[in-house]
Amino acid sequence: MTLTTLACSCRAVSRLIPAIAVVAAFLPHGAQAQVRRDMFQIGAQRYLRSQIPLADPTEGHHVAATQGFGVLFYASGPDGIPKTVVRYDAFGTVQYTRVVAEQLDEWVWGQDAVCTPTHDWVAWSTNLGMYAAQVADGNACPIVQLAATYGSVSVATDGARFAALARETFSPCPITVRFFDSQSAEVPGSGSVSGCVGGMTNILWDPQILLRTGAAPLVTYREQQAAAWTRYATRAFTLQPDGTIGPKFTIVPSARSGGMHLMVTDGSIQAFLLDQPGGNGNYVQQRFDSSTGAPLSAMTPIPDDDGAAAISSSGRFIMHRYDAQLSASVFRMFDIDGAPVTDWFAPLPEDELFPQRGVDPFYGRPVALGPDGAIYIFYVESDGAAVIRSSMLVLRPVVPGDLDGDGRLTNFDIDPFVLALTNREAYIAAFPHIPPEAIDILGDMNGDGLLTNFDIDPFVEALVNGP
Ligand SMILES: [Ca+2]
Ligand SMILES: [Ca+2]
Numbered sequence: 154m155t156l157t158t159l160a161c162s163c164r165a166v167s168r169l170i171p172a173i174a175v176v177a178a179f180l181p182h183g184a185q186a187q188v189r190r191d192m193f194q195i196g197a198q199r200y201l202r203s204q205i206p207l208a209d210p211t212e213g214h215h216v217a218a219t220q221g222f223g224v225l226f227y228a229s230g231p232d233g234i235p236k237t238v239v240r241y242d243a244f245g246t247v248q249y250t251r252v253v254a255e256q257l258d259e260w261v262w263g264q265d266a267v268c269t270p271t272h273d274w275v276a277w278s279t280n281l282g283m284y285a286a287q288v289a290d291g292n293a294c295p296i297v298q299l300a301a302t303y304g305s306v307s308v309a310t311d312g313a314r315f316a317a318l319a320r321e322t323f324s325p326c327p328i329t330v331r332f333f334d335s336q337s338a339e340v341p342g343s344g345s346v347s348g349c350v351g352g353m354t355n356i357l358w359d360p361q362i363l364l365r366t367g368a369a370p371l372v373t374y375r376e377q378q379a380a381a382w383t384r385y386a387t388r389a390f391t392l393q394p395d396g397t398i399g400p401k402f403t404i405v406p407s408a409r410s411g412g413m414h415l416m417v418t419d420g421s422i423q424a425f426l427l428d429q430p431g432g433n434g435n436y437v438q439q440r441f442d443s444s445t446g447a448p449l450s451a452m453t454p455i456p457d458d459d460g461a462a463a464i465s466s467s468g469r470f471i472m473h474r475y476d477a478q479l480s481a482s483v484f485r486m487f488d489i490d491g492a493p494v495t496d497w498f499a500p501l502p503e504d505e506l507f508p509q510r511g512v513d514p515f516y517g518r519p520v521a522l523g524p525d526g527a528i529y530i531f532y533v534e535s536d537g538a539a540v541i542r543s544s545m546l547v548l549r550p551v552v553p554g555d556l557d558g559d560g561r562l563t564n565f566d567i568d569p570f571v572l573a574l575t576n577r578e579a580y581i582a583a584f585p586h587i588p589p590e591a592i593d594i595l596g597d598m599n600g601d602g603l604l605t606n607f608d609i610d611p612f613v614e615a616l617v618n619g620p
Contacts, residue, residue, distance in 0.1 A: 187206065188203060188204065188205050188245060188246075189203070189204045190202065190203045190204075190244075190245065190588055190590050190591065192551075192594055192602075193500065193548060195486075195495050195498050195548075196494075196495050196496065198495075198526075198550055198551075199550070199551040199553075199594075200528075200548040200549060200550055200551060201244065201245075201548070201549045201551055201591055201594055201595075202500070202501070202546070202547070202548050203244060203245020203246075203546070203547045203549070203588075204245075204501065204544055204545075204546050205241070205245055205247070205544065205545040205546075205547070206542065206543075206544045206545075207227075207542075207543045207544060207545065209234055210533070210534075210540040210541055210542050210543045211227045211228070211234050211533075211540060211543055214226065214227040214264070214519060214531045214533070214543075215227070215264040215265060215266045215275070215519060216266070216463075216519045216520065216521040216529050216530070216531050217266040217267050217268040217273070217521050218268055218465070218521035218522060218523035218524075218527060218529050219268045219269050219270060219466070219523055219524065220270060220523060220524050220525050220560075221242060221243055221270065221523070221525060221527075221560070222240060222241065222242055222243065222248070222268055222270060222523070223240070223241050223242075223243070223268065223521055223523065223527065223529035223547065224238060224239070224240050224241075224266050224268040224273045224275075225238070225239045225240075225241070225529070225531055225545055226238050226264055226266040226275045226277075227239075227264075227531075228256075228261045228264065228277060234256065235252045235253075235254060235255050235256045236252065236253050236254045236256075236261070236275075236277060237250065237251065237252050237253065238250070238251045238253055238266075238273060238275055238288045238293075239251075239545075240268075240273060240288075241529065241545060241547055242586060243523065243525065243527040243547060243549040243560075244547070244549060244558070244586065244587060244588050244591060245545070245547040245549075245588075246586065246588065248291075249288075249291040251288050251291060251292070251293050252293070253275060253286045253288060253293045253296065254277075254284070254286070254296060257281070259279035259280055259281050260279060260280055261277055261278070261279055262277075262278040262279060262280075262303045262304070263277065263278045263304075263305055263306055264276070264277045264278075264306070265277075265306050265307050265308045266308065267308050267309055267310045267315070268521075269310055269312060271289060271290070271335070272287055272288070272289045272310075272315070272335055273287070273288045273289070274286070274287050274288075274308045274310065274315045274317070275288065275308065276299070276306035276307065276308045276317050276319075277306060278303045278304055278305065278306050278319070279303060280303055282298050282299070282300055282301045282302060282303070283298070283299040283300045283302075283303065283304055283306050283319040283321075283329075284296050284297060284298055284299060285297045285299055285306070285308060285317035285331075287315065287333070287335075287337045289335070294336075294337040295337060297317065297331065297333075297337075299317055299318075299319035299329050299331065300319040300321050300329050302321050302322065302323065303321075303322060304319055304320045304321040304322040305318075305319070305320040305322075305358075305359060305360060306318065306319055306320075307360060307361045307362045308362070309361075309362045309363055309364045309370075310364060311364035311365065311366050312366075313334075313335070314332055314333065314334055314335075314340055314343070314364070315332070315333045315334075315335075316330060316331070316332050316333075316362045316364055316370060317330070317331050317333070317362070318330045318360055318361070318362040318372065320357060320360045327357045327360070328346060328357070328360055328372065329346060330345060330346045330362060330370070330372070330392060331345045331346075332345055332370075342394055343394065345396060346392065346396045346398075357374045357375075357376065358374060358375040358376075358377065358385065359374060359375050360372055360373070360374040361373050361374070361415055361416075363415065363416065363417045363422070363443070364417070365417050365420060365443060366420075368391075368420070368443070368444065369391040369392060369393060369394075369399065370391065370392045371389050371390070371391055371392070371417070371422075371443055372389060372390055372391075372392060372398075373387065373388070373389040373404070373415045373422065374387075374388060374389070375387055375388075376388050386403055386405060386406050387403070387404040387405035387415075387424060387426065388401055388402065388403050388404060389401070389402055389404055389422075389443075389446065390402070402445065402446045403446055404422060404424060404441045404446040405424060405426060405439070405441075416464045416466075417443055418440075418464065418465075418466060418467065418468035418489060419468060419489075420442075420443055421440045421441060421442060421443060421449050421468075422440065422441040422442075422443050423438070423440055423464050423468065423470065423489070424438070424439050424440070424441060425437070425438055425455075425462045426439075435454060435455060435456065436454075436455045436462070436472070437452050437453060437454050437455065438452070438453045438454075438455055438462075438470075438487070438491040439451070439452045439453065439491075440489070440490065450490045450491070453490065453491030453492075455472055455487070455491065463519065463520045463521050463522050464522065465522040465523060465524050465526075466524045467489070467524045468488070468489030469486060469487065469488055469489060469494065469522060469526075470486070470487050470489075470522065471484055471485065471486050471487070471520055471522045471528065472484065472485050472487065473520055474497075476497070476499070479499055481499040482499065482500075482530075482532075483497040483498060483499050484497065484498055484499075484500060484520060484528070484530070485497045485498070486522070500528070500530060500546055500548060501532075501546060519531055525549075525550070525560050526550040527547060527548065527549045527550065528546075528547070528548040529545065529546070529547055530545070530546045530547075530548075531543065531544075531545055531546075532544045532545075532546060551594055551595060552595075553595070553596075553597065553598050553611075553612075553615065554566055554570060554595070554596065554598055554612050554615055554616065555595055556569035556570045556572075556573050556580075556584070556587075556592075556595055556596055557569045557584065558584060558586060558587045558595070562615060562616060563616075564616070566616070567616070569583070569584060570596065570612055573592050573596050573604060574596070574604060574605075574606070574608075574609070577589075577592065580592065592604060596608060596612075598611035598612045598615060599611050
């Protein structure tokens with residue numbers, strides 16, 4: 154199919170497919186629920202919005218994302234739900250649901266997860282110890298015990314290997330770090346550390362393992378300032394191949410408290426620090442060199458936030474807060490250096506999300522932002538005592554004309570475009586990963602909401618000259 158033959162090969166097709174459609178999808182624990190998909194606009198960017206209710210409401214949760222995929226890791230209390238991983242594609246379709254550990258009278262302290270196109274790693278802490286496991290292609294690999302008591306967990310990947318970190322809460326031995334390949338085998342000589350590492354104290358909060366391509370792994374942490382419970386410095390050290398630690402260096406010496414989120418983006422560290430005491434209680438953002446701790450950007454206030462950040466591997470990040478006036482969780486995206494990319498937006502009015510919500514306002518968190526710009530948000534509705542309902546929401550940027558669904562408009566979209574226009578049943582059979590109700594959303598080039606012959610000329614125009 155060439156551009157010349159494209160326009161004349163298409164016969165008249167006009168289908169009235171509702172912009173909002175409802176389909177069934179498989180959900181955790183064998184139950185079925187309704188997936189709702191429609192269009193959503195944030196600024197000039199259109200999104201395919203997929204809302205996926207969870208069959209069993211759950212509270213504990215972690216969300217991670219990569220190109221094309223997002224992972225929800227959730228668990229609940231002793232009377233609750235096994236620790237479970239659900240992988241969604243950016244169209245909101247469940248790829249698999251996998252229980253990684255049965256519930257054994259454990260309570261869950263913390264969770265972490267990383268997501269790659271082919272492997273997901275999760276780590277969690279319970280009263281019985283800290284654990285990590287890989288989930289790949291729908292199979293759960295053996296569970297690794299990182300430590301025998303509870304504490305903080307962190308997992309990371311550089312695409313080739315995975316690292317899991319555990320920090321025991323009451324142990325003088327601050328960290329355990331272990332490295333694994335994509336088959337869950339421990340990587341020999343990779344610098345795995347178990348037990349005490351030299352020169353550390355137990356004043357080490359929120360340690361995170363960061364993997365950098367072509368450089369030694371990094372552990373970042375908050376170190377309490379002497380005699381000041383609420384004041385911390387953000388520091389880091391490298392892990393050497395022999396399992397020893399390199400020199401510690403300071404990233405943020407200032408006396409700032411509260412949450413901190415770090416991730417390597419293009420070899421830099423993205424840091425979020427709660428600007429108090431003395432500040433206004435909002436977060437500030439700054440990037441640092443991951444080898445020296447030297448600042449790479451000015452310290453930028455993030456206005457009006459009160460929520461945690463989610464950072465994409467592209468360096469973009471998203472903040473979250475509860476808007477009492479809207480009675481809704483709102484989100485805002487920023488570029489790698491803290492400039493707003495969007496205004497604050499409510500991804501879904503809460504009355505639409507939870508029509509029978511309880512007396513407590515629902516909250517929407519956590520959130521993950523993929524490098525493809527897809528946003529994954531896990532919503533929970535509570536009546537103040539228990540979780541009543543929970544729901545996954547996926548916002549996938551719509552690239553008009555992207556009928557093969559890879560997130561870009563290229564020549565590979567010509568044949569799918571023609572097929573969707575001329576034979577929708579054949580298109581649905583050829584592109585099963587694309588929800589049928591998304592065809593008009595993806596194929597509509599002239600803004601009337603439908604894929605018709607009137608979209609041919611704008612499609613060719615966009616392909617030749619860009620959107
Ligand atoms: Ca495409
Ligand atoms: Ca159209």
